[in-house]
Amino acid sequence: KLGMAYKKDDNFGEWYSEVVVNSEMIEYYDISGCYILRPWAMEIWELLKEFFDAEIKKLKLKPYYFPLFVTENVLQKEKDHIEGFAPEVAWVTKSGKSDLEAPIAIRPTSETVMYPYFSKWIRSHRDLPLKCNQWCNVVRWEFSNPTPFIRSREFLWQEGHTVFATKEEADEEVLQILELYRRIYEEFLAVPVSKGRKSEMEKFAGGLYTTSVEAFIPNTGRGIQGATSHCLGQNFAKMFDITFENEKGERSMVWQNSWAYTTRSIGVMIMTHGDDKGLVLPPKVAPIQVIVIPVPFKDADTTAIKGACESAVYSLNQAGIRADLDARENYSPGWKYSQWEMKGVPLRIEIGPKDLANKQVRIVRRDNGTKVDIPSADLVEQVRMLLDGIQANLLETAKQKRDACIAPINTWDEFTAALNEKKLILAPWCDEEEVEKDVKARTKGDLGAAKTLCTPFDQPDLPSGTVCFASGKPATTWSFWGRSY
Numbered sequence: 001k002l003g004m005a006y007k008k009d010d011n012f013g014e015w016y017s018e019v020v021v022n023s024e025m026i027e028y029y030d031i032s033g034c035y036i037l038r039p040w041a042m043e044i045w046e047l048l049k050e051f052f053d054a055e056i057k058k059l060k061l062k063p064y065y066f067p068l069f070v071t072e073n074v075l076q077k078e079k080d081h082i083e084g085f086a087p088e089v090a091w092v093t094k095s096g097k098s099d100l101e102a103p104i105a106i107r108p109t110s111e112t113v114m115y116p117y118f119s120k121w122i123r124s125h126r127d128l129p130l131k132c133n134q135w136c137n138v139v140r141w142e143f144s145n146p147t148p149f150i151r152s153r154e155f156l157w158q159e160g161h162t163v164f165a166t167k168e169e170a171d172e173e174v175l176q177i178l179e180l181y182r183r184i185y186e187e188f189l190a191v192p193v194s195k196g197r198k199s200e201m202e203k204f205a206g207g208l209y210t211t212s213v214e215a216f217i218p219n220t221g222r223g224i225q226g227a228t229s230h231c232l233g234q235n236f237a238k239m240f241d242i243t244f245e246n247e248k249g250e251r252s253m254v255w256q257n258s259w260a261y262t263t264r265s266i267g268v269m270i271m272t273h274g275d276d277k278g279l280v281l282p283p284k285v286a287p288i289q290v291i292v293i294p295v296p297f298k299d300a301d302t303t304a305i306k307g308a309c310e311s312a313v314y315s316l317n318q319a320g321i322r323a324d325l326d327a328r329e330n331y332s333p334g335w336k337y338s339q340w341e342m343k344g345v346p347l348r349i350e351i352g353p354k355d356l357a358n359k360q361v362r363i364v365r366r367d368n369g370t371k372v373d374i375p376s377a378d379l380v381e382q383v384r385m386l387l388d389g390i391q392a393n394l395l396e397t398a399k400q401k402r403d404a405c406i407a408p409i410n411t412w413d414e415f416t417a418a419l420n421e422k423k424l425i426l427a428p429w430c431d432e433e434e435v436e437k438d439v440k441a442r443t444k445g446d447l448g449a450a451k452t453l454c455t456p457f458d459q460p461d462l463p464s465g466t467v468c469f470a471s472g473k474p475a476t477t478w479s480f481w482g483r484s485y
């Protein structure tokens with residue numbers, strides 16, 4: 001509970017498992033790949049949801065809830081949509097002692113659950129655009145090493161599924177949602193991400209194109225997909241016969257998007273900001289932003305000290321700041337400091353007899369450990385400034401660490417060297433799928449093969465004559481490559 005046995009830079013995997021448990025976010029469960037999400041994690045999920053849900057409501061998304069279960073023939077409606085995924089599908093085969101007539105799948109994603117009904121509900125252009133979002137869990141029985149938040153067999157997400165009359169509307173929304181995902185990561189979780197397009201090989205096979213926000217974990221040198229926003233084109237319209245009568249009375253197929261972010265986002269935040277004392281929470285997502293701790297002294301007036309703590313908490317809460325009082329009698333101040341540091345609370349306020357006498361409080365920052373004494377009269381404004389400062393500092397520090405890992409390369413040898421140095425590789429590529437397959441084959445190994453992470457929208461200058469690092473053919477784009485989660 002108190003103190004960490006593992007150091008982040010020495011044993012990242014063990015450090016991570018310890019932090020998520022000691023901070024009371026996760027409890028391990030007796031089914032591999034399944035975890036209990038405790039309040040310290042769920043409150044973060046709820047703060048993210050509050051932002052995202054309000055934003056998509058501005059975009060006219062409507063809330064739905066579709067069934068958890070999918071019949072076999074519906075799930076397999078289109079082979080290439082779930083071809084490679086079949087091993088991940090979890091099936092219900094019995095109820096009680098008796099077998100079900102036909103096995104029923106638990107949703108791994110909801111296209112096949114929803115789209116037959118989109119087909120039924122959409123008749124004319126007046127039924128468009130249809131904008132559906134659901135907050136739910138999905139199950140994917142993955143076998144690669146399970147990691148809390150990052151890779152679990154059940155996870156929480158939102159899945160947006162939208163239907164438009166024109167490709168232009170779909171293309172526009174794909175980027176609007178991607179920008180919301182960037183905001184989730186950079187403005188709330190203080191995690192820098194790159195917006196880009198997935199390669200033909202890495203994109204959602206059922207769609208037309210995939211965009212994503214990509215993060216990077218310097219400790220492991222691995223990229224990680226933060227969220228995805230797909231344009232499905234008319235592929236699912238064809239599959240599920242989703243057509244509408246346009247203004248001219250012609251029957252045409254709809255254009256669709258689908259997009260999601262998941263509880264994985266919490267794991268990325270933990271990996272990015274955590275340190276050897278535990279979690280470091282960005283204030284925007286901290287369930288408690290300020291913890292106030294009375295520091296009694298042998299014969300000091302403990303009642304007056306507690307009163308001062310309570311009024312500090314009260315005025316902070318009145319100002320919309322999530323503050324709490326830790327007045328537990330059975331723990332020493334020192335123990336409390338360590339425990340709230342482990343939980344990553346951005347600010348700690350200590351009030352002892354001296355502070356009381358001087359009408360001040362001592363504030364300690366979790367991100368850089370600095371201590372400052374401020375007059376109680378300035379409490380709310382100073383705390384607000386400190387919280388904003390911590391939020392900005394966390395993003396800036398993470399950006400600098402990530403940028404320090406970016407390795408622009410031109411040749412194969414530079415590529416393999418950068419890969420072994422756990423870099424986020426920026427390479428000129430001919431954008432050919434065969435070459436991507438070849439790089440995967442040539443870099444196979446215990447740590448996993450290298451792959452494209454995304455082709456960033458923000459393209460550096462590509463001098464004419466630049467050749468692809470892997471094929472020697474003319475390069476057409478700069479892409480991020482690396483090992484990934």
Ligand SMILES: O=C1CCCN[C@@H]1CCCn1cnc2cc(F)c(F)cc2c1=O
Nearest residue numbers: 082085088089108109159204258259260
């Ligand atoms: O990524 C998104 C956004 C939200 C809606 N879905 C899309 C594509 C999901 C891609 N995907 C991802 N994983 C899957 C796992 C399965 F077991 C399975 F049957 C199907 C899939 C599958 O289609």
Ligand SMILES: [Mg+2]
Nearest residue numbers: 085088140142
């Ligand atoms: Mg998967």
